[in-house]
Amino acid sequence: xxxxxxxxxxxxxxxxxxxxxxxxxxxxxxxxxxxxxxxxxxxxxxxxxxxxxxxxxxxxxxxxxxxxxxxxxxxxxxxxxxxxxxxxxxxxxxxxxxxxxxxxxxxxxxxxxxxxxxxxxxxxxxxxxxxxxxxxxxxxxxxxxxxxxxxxxxxxxxxxxxxxxxxxxxxxxxxxxxxxxxxxxxxxxxxxxxxxxxxxxxxxxxxxxxxxxxxxxxxxxxxxxxxxxxxxxxxxxxxxxxxxxxxxxxxxxxxxxxxxxxxxxxxxxxxxxxxxxxxxxxx
Amino acid sequence: xxxxxxxxxxxxxxxxxxxxxxxxxxxxxxxxxxxxxxxxxxxxxxxxxxxxxxxxxxxxxxxxxxxxxxxxxxxxxxxxxxxxxxxxxxxxxxxxxxxxxxxxxxxxxxxxxxxxxxxxxxxxxxxxxxxxxxxxxxxxxxxxxxxxxxxx
Numbered sequence: 413x414x415x416x417x418x419x420x421x422x423x424x425x426x427x428x429x430x431x432x433x434x435x436x437x438x439x440x441x442x443x444x445x446x447x448x449x450x451x452x453x454x455x456x457x458x459x460x461x462x463x464x465x466x467x468x469x470x471x472x473x474x475x476x477x478x479x480x481x482x483x484x485x486x487x488x489x490x491x492x493x494x495x496x497x498x499x500x501x502x503x504x505x506x507x508x509x510x511x512x513x514x515x516x517x518x519x520x521x522x523x524x525x526x527x528x529x530x531x532x533x534x535x536x537x538x539x540x541x542x543x544x545x546x547x548x549x550x551x552x553x554x555x556x557x558x559x560x561x562x563x564x565x566x567x568x569x570x571x572x573x574x575x576x577x578x579x580x581x582x583x584x585x586x587x588x589x590x591x592x593x594x595x596x597x598x599x600x601x602x603x604x605x606x607x608x609x610x611x612x613x614x615x616x617x618x619x620x621x622x623x624x625x626x627x628x629x630x631x632x633x634x635x636x637x638x639x640x641x642x643x644x645x646x647x648x649x650x651x652x653x654x655x656x657x658x659x660x661x662x663x664x665x666x667x668x669x670x671x672x673x674x675x676x677x678x679x680x681x682x683x684x685x686x687x688x689x690x691x692x693x694x695x
Numbered sequence: 696x697x698x699x700x701x702x703x704x705x706x707x708x709x710x711x712x713x714x715x716x717x718x719x720x721x722x723x724x725x726x727x728x729x730x731x732x733x734x735x736x737x738x739x740x741x742x743x744x745x746x747x748x749x750x751x752x753x754x755x756x757x758x759x760x761x762x763x764x765x766x767x768x769x770x771x772x773x774x775x776x777x778x779x780x781x782x783x784x785x786x787x788x789x790x791x792x793x794x795x796x797x798x799x800x801x802x803x804x805x806x807x808x809x810x811x812x813x814x815x816x817x818x819x820x821x822x823x824x825x826x827x828x829x830x831x832x833x834x835x836x837x838x839x840x841x842x843x844x845x846x847x
Contacts, residue, residue, distance in 0.1 A: 460759035460779045486783035533846055536755055536782035563783040577784040579754075581728060581846075608758070669774040669787070 414442040414506075415655045416643065422657075424450040424491055425480055427499075428672050429689045430660050432483045434501055435578055435585045436668035442650075443501040443660070444643060445587075448632055449493035455479040455602055456589075458486040458576055463675050463682070465607060472602050473677040481682055483671035486563065486576030487606065489589045490598045496625075496632055498639060499587035500543070504534055507584075510647050511546060534584075536577055543575070543586050550642045551635070555628060562610040565590075569612055570623035592625040592632050664689050725833035727791035728842070732815070739827040742792050743818045746778075749843045751814040755780040760807045762788075762799040762820055769794060771829050775820065778810070792829040794822030 419427065427447055434440045455477060457466050466488045467479055477490075489495070502510075544560035552558040557568045565573035565588070578585045599618040613621050629635050643652055670690060673682040686692050725733045730750030734743045751757070759779040769775050769790035776788035798821040803809055809817040824830070834842055 458779070458783070459777055459785045460761070483785065484783075485779040485785040533753065535753060536780055536784035539784075540782055575783055577782065579784050579786050671777070 413651045413653055414444055414643070415659070416652050417443065417445045417655055417657065417660050419445065419447040419657065421449045421451045421493060422447050423452070424454060424456065424497060425478070425672070425674075425685065426687070426689060427497065428480075428482050429670075429685065430664065431499055431501065431585065431587065432670065432672055433663040433666060433668055434660065435483075435580070435583070437663045437666045440501075440663055442503060442506050443499070445497070445499040446636060446639060447497040448636065449495060450491050450497070451493060453477045453490060453492040453598060455488065455490050457481050457488045459483060459671065460485065461488060466604055468602055468604060469675070469677065475602070477602065479675040481673045481675070482576065484576040484578040484585060484587065487574055488603055489574055490594065490602050491589055492594065492598070494591075494593035496590040496592050496635060497587065498590065499585065500547070501583065501585045503583045506650075507534070507542070510650060511542070536579060539577060539584055539586055540575065547642060550645070551638045553638070561612045564610065567623060567628070571621055572623050572625055590625060590635070591622060592629075592635070594622070594624065725830065725835055726839040726842070727789070727833055729787075729789045729791070731788070731791055733791045733830070733833055735824070735827070735830050739830075740824055741797065742794060742822045742824050742830070744791060744820045744822065745818040746810050746814045747839075748814045749846070751811050754778060754786055755782050755784070757807045757810050760803040760810065760819070762803065763796045765796050765798065767796045769796065769822070771826070778807070788819070790822070791833060792822060792824055793826045794824045797821045797823050
């Protein structure tokens with residue numbers, strides 16, 4: 413069974429707290445989470461992100477925009493109400509049941525674009541390939557130039573979706589930020605050119621490297637509907653159970669390491685998130 | 696009297712990567728389910744932890760390592776750090792035994808790729824062990840080979 417959680421304008425900071433709780437909980441099962449936008453703009457960096465290297469902190473602070481670090485890998489995004497979030501949390505056993513015919517191609521081949529399982533082991537690159545070739549290719553089936561470029565989804569060489577993953581022994585999380593639309597000014601003003609950039613990006617600045625889904629799809633609902641159809645047409649037809657936010661929130665009460673953090677502009681350092689999901693403990 | 700015990704010769708080796716003078720028992724490497732190797736000092740007080748070669752291979756090219764601060768206390772199986780690979784993927788690091796962090800390998804911050812190029816000789820963390828009996832829960836080489844074979 414796969415639990416499907418659909419959210420609308422739900423704060424991505426809280427969504428990532430829920431995702432971390434689900435990811436770290438043993439036996440949390442399989443989940444797909446779709447969120448149609450986050451209400452306020454926010455900069456999100458990956459686990460290895462140095463805020464000072466990736467973000468124009470003074471500019472972001474002056475615009476009243478929060479900066480957070482998420483628990484998964486990957487790059488930086490300025491997310492807002494026009495960002496679509498899609499997260500897939502699957503146990504490896506489930507993935508193999510859904511896709512039993514995946515061929516054993518060496519995952520060390522950098523030119524391989526086919527999903528593969530190598531001697532029973534699944535590697536991060538396998539999941540990245542699988543997500544593009546066995547899942548999101550169907551979501552964006554109308555676009556013949558859809559591709560996976562290193563860790564990004566692109567139309568040709570223009571990125572429209574950024575990916576991040578977390579791996580543990582029994583499961584993986586693969587989550588994506590899709591840029592339906594974005595404020596050009598926010599992207600250029602808030603983000604620095606990272607030191608390490610994907611090869612396919614070359615030296616293009618953000619606006620030359622990114623594209624907007626709204627230029628290809630008239631509405632976010634169209635994309636969400638494509639996503640739901642793809643989920644309902646997964647091979648072997650697993651049962652898909654739509655669940656409530658409260659069911660997902662129950663996992664927050666399991667003790668678990670919390671790696672999502674917020675940047676404190678005064679202290680110029682990361683701090684633990686304190687909110688209703690992680691209240692201050694009374695001493 | 697033959698001082699070489701049957702099967703195993705115990706040798707004290709000073710780590711070439713550290714100023715630590717704690718001897719490491721060379722032939723008693725154990726492994727955790729989180730793909731880490733662990734070596735216990737002869738006096739059972741210090742555990743040196745690194746990433747196994749299978750772990751490094753599974754992660755792919757490592758571009759970031761986050762290790763705990765010195766003096767941090769960890770319970771067995773508690774998350775103490777994270778590594779990230781160039782596949783935009785984060786992996787947790789978990790304490791194989793309970794203890795207090797004595798030393799971290801600062802070289803890994805500047806060159807995380809050392810965990811790929813030579814995982815056996817690039818330790819990550821040294822713990823002052825608080826429960827030496829936990830070492831028995833770890834796998835020896837033979838058990839680990841079987842474990843890796845069926846690893847998902």
